[in-house]
Amino acid sequence: MKYFVILFILLIPFTSFANLMISPTRINFDNRDRMQEVMIINSGNEERVYRIGWAEYRAKEVGGYIELESPDPNIPALSPHMRISPRQVRLAPGERQTIKLQLRKQADMPESEYRSHLLFTVLPPENTTTNQSDAEGIRMQINMFISYSIPVLYHPEIRDVDAQLKFHELSTRADESADLKIWIARKGDQSAFGRLEVFSVDDNKQIGIANNISVFRELTEAQHSVRLPNFSQYSGVEKVRLKYIGEKEHAGKTFIDEVIALR
Structure with a gap:
């Protein structure tokens, strides 16, 4: 049985959570940019594995996000035009890693603001314990997947x-x-x-x-x-x-x- 917990990062220069530090917390590409970098640091006290991917969200008026179940024409997704390297890292306590984001522009991309959210998922430790009841023969394993996201945007041109x-x-x-x-x-x-x-x-x-x-x-x-x-x-x-x-x-x-x- 798996439980997913999503924590959304406010747009601040450097954010620290229980076991992860991320900088910067918003990425913006323009027509001159092809490559941007994000630095992550394991700020916990044990080795952790982080998986990096994409998610699509809609902002709420009162703060936070709603995950999109289908494409929203008002929020063109940037993720199909991006490449991440690496997509998974293992970091010891205090160790850091640079994540490279490469924009792959296409000539026929419509003029618009594109956005996707870079998702950092903290995988559960490999020594996750398993609770078992001998009397009932029931085995249950709970894996906690905690994720943090930052917005990544592309503006072909800065408009007013x-x-x-x-x-x-x-x-x-x-x-x-x-x-x-x-x-x-x-x-x-x-x-x-x-x-x-x-x-x-x-x-x-x-x-x-x-x-x-x-x-x-x-x-x-x-x-x-x-x-x-x-x-x-x-x-x-x-x-x-x-x-x-x-x-x-x-x-x-x-x-x-x-x-x-x-x-």
């Missing part, structure tokens, strides 16, 4: 994409911090990527930041949240400045720059 603030809501927490929930609306033929920054209007001091904020192409809007630590110090603040700043392929672009009311 816009993002606007649709709605926001502030909720305080018992630890004197607060969460600023943001609904972002997106327009255009490509996904938007960047970071959210929140500043005090009075002294222009940054009071919150959320990295790796995405609104994928299949979504017209997405919900995100910015943690405001020590917000009790700003209990009298009624307005803040919110910025959604583009990164990587959107570097130099500010999607949102607004002063918003908190109350």
